[in-house]
Amino acid sequence: MTDHDYGAVAAEIKKIIPNDDYDDGSTGPVLVRLAWHASGTYDKETGTGGSNGATMRYKIESSDSANNGLEYARKFLEPIKAKFPWISYSDLWTLGGVVAIEAMGGPKVPWKPGRVDDVDDQYVPPNGRLPDASQGADHIRSIFYRMGFNDQEIVALSGAHNLGRCHGDRSGFEGPWVPNPIRFTNTYFKLLLHAEWVKGKNSVGNEQFYSDDGELMMLPTDMSLVTDPKFRVWVEKYAADRDLFFKDFSAAFSKLIELGVTRGPEGLALRKYSTVARARL
Numbered sequence: 001m002t003d004h005d006y007g008a009v010a011a012e013i014k015k016i017i018p019n020d021d022y023d024d025g026s027t028g029p030v031l032v033r034l035a036w037h038a039s040g041t042y043d044k045e046t047g048t049g050g051s052n053g054a055t056m057r058y059k060i061e062s063s064d065s066a067n068n069g070l071e072y073a074r075k076f077l078e079p080i081k082a083k084f085p086w087i088s089y090s091d092l093w094t095l096g097g098v099v100a101i102e103a104m105g106g107p108k109v110p111w112k113p114g115r116v117d118d119v120d121d122q123y124v125p126p127n128g129r130l131p132d133a134s135q136g137a138d139h140i141r142s143i144f145y146r147m148g149f150n151d152q153e154i155v156a157l158s159g160a161h162n163l164g165r166c167h168g169d170r171s172g173f174e175g176p177w178v179p180n181p182i183r184f185t186n187t188y189f190k191l192l193l194h195a196e197w198v199k200g201k202n203s204v205g206n207e208q209f210y211s212d213d214g215e216l217m218m219l220p221t222d223m224s225l226v227t228d229p230k231f232r233v234w235v236e237k238y239a240a241d242r243d244l245f246f247k248d249f250s251a252a253f254s255k256l257i258e259l260g261v262t263r264g265p266e267g268l269a270l271r272k273y274s275t276v277a278r279a280r281l
């Protein structure tokens with residue numbers, strides 16, 4: 001490995017997280033979402049997709065409607081890339097998520113450098129690999145099982161909705177999940193279980209769930225975590241035990257950002273697909 005100072009990059013990322021001019025005063029939530037969407041395209045059958053390659057730099061992927069709004073996150077990180085040109089975008093985007101989680105009070109997430117950016121768009125995964133918030137438990141399972149996650153990991157990862165908000169002009173959903181959306185805690189799970197959620201139509205015409213004062217929201221997919229009995233067991237555990245949630249979230253997020261990153265002896269990621277994978281892309 002090289003002797004690049006990733007700690008210095010992390011320190012610079014940390015500085016751009018408080019931002020009074022953006023959303024709820026933090027760039028953290030959208031940075032976490034960038035790390036997740038850059039990684040969540042992974043398909044374990046073909047080994048395609050995932051964070052390695054930083055394929056969201058290419059139009060096919062950045063224009064997937066699931067990625068609306070992530071241009072903000074990419075722009076926030078651009079001055080850091082300019083300052084440390086040796087870091088790959090794929091390392092920078094995943095590190096951005098990890099630094100943001102910790103800066104907002106969440107757990108430390110193990111992160112390794114060495115991802116290598118693609119030089120053209122031949123390996124960009126197809127659109128449609130990220131979850132659709134209007135659906136339910138079967139859909140979530142098919143998307144996350146494809147990445148190699150189990151039910152417990154799905155619920156742990158969903159706890160990231162303790163952060164940030166939905167934007168009508170990006171996803172067609174509106175509002176934050178919790179009262180303080182820039183602090184990483186297990187409030188999302190507590191609210192899922194203990195608040196009253198009423199189905200309604202938002203101003204864009206999509207169905208979502210509202211708290212009784214109308215201030216907070218849940219997506220249809222969020223609600224399926226309490227209506228599906230196997231998911232619900234984990235929601236109950238994480239609502240009751242913040243430390244367990246932090247431990248499991250950290251492990252699952254670390255796994256997420258390593259998806260599709262096959263490392264060679266130097267720790268550098270290899271960028272090779274089988275012919276089967278290539279044929280399916």
Ligand code: HEM
Pocket residue numbers: 029030032033036069131132133134140157158160161163164165166167168170171172173219221253
């Ligand atoms: C069932 C799976 C999931 C669905 C359907 C889903 C859907 C959504 C939607 C519709 C938004 C709003 C986007 C916008 O309007 O700006 C959102 C935001 C967000 N999601 Fe998810 N998500 C899922 C899983 C995850 C996971 C696994 C993570 C990370 C581990 C995550 C992290 C976030 C964050 C941090 C935001 C807030 C972004 C911001 O404030 O700009 N989500 N998600």
